[in-house]
Amino acid sequence: MKIAIIGYSGAGKSTLAEKLSHYYSISKLHMDTLQFQPGWQDSDQEWMLTEMKNFLTNHKTWVIDGNYSWCFYEERMQEADQIIFLNFSRWNCLLRAFKRYLKYRGKVRESMAAGCPERFDLEFIRWILWDGRTKNAKERYQWIQKTYLEKVIVLRSQKEMDHFLENLANNKKNQRV
Secondary structure, three states, rough: OOEEEEEEEOOOHHHHHHHHHHOOOOEEOHHHHHHEEHHHHEOOOOHHEEEHHHHHHOOOEEEEEEEOOOOHHHHHHHHEEEEEOOOOOHHHHHHHHHHHHHHHEEOOOOOOOOOOOOOOOHHHHHHHHHOOOHHHHHHHHHHHHOOOHHHHEEEEEEHHHHHHHHHHHHHHHHHHO
């Protein structure tokens, strides 16, 4: 099983990746762990491309969360058996990111690069509400949904995500019977 999780910042991509990695017993990659270096510095793109290529080459099954359209995006979408698009509202993402900040304030999440403690500043708020929702990003998500119609799952809320995970759990129970 190969799963690509895409969507807006704060929607819960990393949390969902963690759950699916555990459920399917597959390797996971949080792309933010590649994108950033300590102190929230951007990684060298060539290094990140090499790391992503190595991950894709060395793992037959995986779940990858993150967008980064310049980093083997089309390859990830083509290889994925399932693409999950977290299309949560900007306000929902902002609230989720703030709750995450309160939970991890001063700490580094497992899904984030070392040396990058949780933050919630004006730059990040602007990214969640506007800069991360460009026309290009929206068009890319629409293209993915049209191109890979048969393998895209769009989740628009926590309720839909919970229902999706409940269905997985119920399917697993039914397989054991």
